Amino acid sequence: MTNGRSEQSGNLRYGWTTGACAVASVAAAYTALLTGDFPDPVEITLPKGHRPSFALGRERLDPDRATAGVVKDAGDDPDVTHGALVSATVSAAEPGGGVVFRAGPGVGTITKPGLPLPVGEPAINPVPRQLITEAVTEVAERHGGSGDVVVEISVDDGEELARHTWNPRLGIRGGLSILGTTGVVVPYSCSAWIDSIRRGVDVARAEGLSHVAGCTGSTSERVVTELYGLPDEALLDMGDFAGAVLKYLRRHPLPRLTVAGGIGKLSKLADGHLDLHSKRSQVNYALLARIVAEGGGGEDLAERVRGANTALDALHLCREEGVELGDLVAARARDVAEETLRGAQVSVDVVVIDRAGTIVGRTD
Structure with a gap:
């Protein structure tokens, strides 16, 4: 595997995390600091045995420091950081200091508790830190270095890119997080989103919040914010992953x-x-018809709901007959949520909206 390109996932190409790019950049920069030459491409080892090679997109060698950069290739995953230049500047640290991490331009700093790193630390996650430390040790052993270095990671335009991530809500200010547990980006993987949901719950707990909201999108976030006056830290960008929210809260x-x-x-x-x-998953119109009938809608209305084109179409049909389908759906959704929580001490309410953001159903 060369130039940071890896095997396929079906017809989709895998990519590499910001963490993997940071490791490669550190390995190249530290090698240049010790030898005067940048390895290009630079090969690294990732946790599951992958050994990708990365072409360098930036090189700079000064008497007391070296900088190398790699352009992130996220494969065929729609990743906001695809194409970003992830760079590392390596300089000597005090003897015995090991690896000291710093946030350069475009890399965030932790400002709230509840994340895997303490407040004030650069947002370079634990696994990338471990891999960077291992890469520094390997380069030091190969070229006679001490392994005592300051590593500053930066991402070009990272502060702007971070506005399109969870970072501002999680209390990571000033840029992106350097992420990754395996180093590999699986196309359309849900793991990163689910991890963000979990970190959102952790931050809410650390902030002492008693009420959070799992929202499927920005419109529902706006509605619950107006309804309950919730702060940003209480809003979980649930998307399609209702199970992730419920299981983590369990x-x-x-x-x-x-x-x-x-x-x-x-x-x-x-x-x-x-x-x-x-x-x-698909909308089950037979289920909607059944709960309409159970809710007093009558067999004729139930049959029309069964043949509806969309859930909104079914909602409109019911409203014409004075049946509040939104309330019925909300109540049944709450039942499923409570079943998934399995007795955890979490009080659940459900808010159902239409495309305009109008509330069309709620539980008590």
């Missing part, structure tokens, strides 16, 4: 959870689906 409960989203996605939750993505 293990790490908070007193109150609001689940908010559109009628279509929450009707899937009402049907027992914990992954609300259109590729993995």
